[in-house]
Amino acid sequence: MEAPGTLLRRHGLRPKKTWGQNFLADPSVLAGLAAACGAEPDGTIVELGAGLGHLTDALLATGARVVAVERDREVAAVLRDVLGGRPRLTVVEANAACVSIAQLAGGPAIVAGNLPYHLTTPILFHLLEQRLDIPRIVLTLQAEVVERLAARPGGSGRGVLSVQTQALCEVEPLFPISAEAFHPRPAVGSAAVRLTPLPRPRAELAGTPIFARVVRAAFGQRRKTLANALSGGGLPQVREALVAAAIDGTRRAETLSTEEFGRLAAVFAGGSPGSCREPASRSPPSASTPK
Secondary structure, three states: OOOHHHHHHHOOOOOOHHHOOOEEOOHHHHHHHHHHHOOOOOOEEEEEOOOOOHHHHHHHOOOOEEEEEOOOHHHHHHHHHHHOOOOOEEEEOOOOOOOOHHHHHOOOOEEEEEOOHHHHHHHHHHHHHOHHHOOOEEEEEEHHHHHHHHOOOOOOOOOHHHHHHHOOEEEEEEEEEOHHHEEOOOOOOEEEEEEEEOOOOOOOOOOOHHHHHHHHHHHHOOOOOHHHHHHHOOOOOHHHHHHHOOOOOOOOHHHOOHHHHHHHHHHHOOOOOOOOOOOOOOOOOOOOOOO
8 A cells, every 4th residue: 555644645644643643554563453353354453543554454364354444524525535445444434432343343353453552541441342353453542541451559650540451351462562653753762562351350440430430439539549549539437448348548649459459349339349240241352253
């Protein structure tokens, strides 16, 4: 395919900075992302933020059917001009933060994409809500965000994003991506990450409002002890809950494991640790799930 700059000039376009448009075009990076998806030849990949179609082309080369989602109508027109004749490609003009993966794909589908960095968190949480329909998620993100996603207890990057994602997924940082791989060149470092939804959540009540509330409250005042942060977050009978969950309230939020947050959520939900689990009617689909 032509370079992003060439394609944009030919269509009289420029990257929209306010939309976070940094088009990825390095062939080796694109091939690595496509391979990380692990799609079967007859499978389906939903690509979010398809842009000019460079990753789309690499995903189609795997033999999978690709549903390319792009909200910028002008860029989507370029994508159709370049790749619109491919029989296994469907281009959809939509906001990635709002789409239903199963509806777009007609069933479970792998998700891939080079996301606008300023929209990473809302899109990621939107995908986690749909995890039962997604066997695998492969994304290009800001390197700092990938570090936060993978941060272990005690790490400086440990926070809401780490805990809520790790409660529901295996997080695998894949490889760094040079700024030269993009047009225009981003001002921050980038990296690829793969998220694999777990057959069963790692923490009690993961994915529920009470779990999210406990995690947000714990990290809402990072410099305070866990007891003070939870109290400041409006949760009731904090010290009693910490005792019931067997967690020292003088610790700080970043030292807690994902499972410990689950124990706390179970207590605040009115149960006891180990007594509550998120109901799940089915497991996330495997890579070989028929599409």
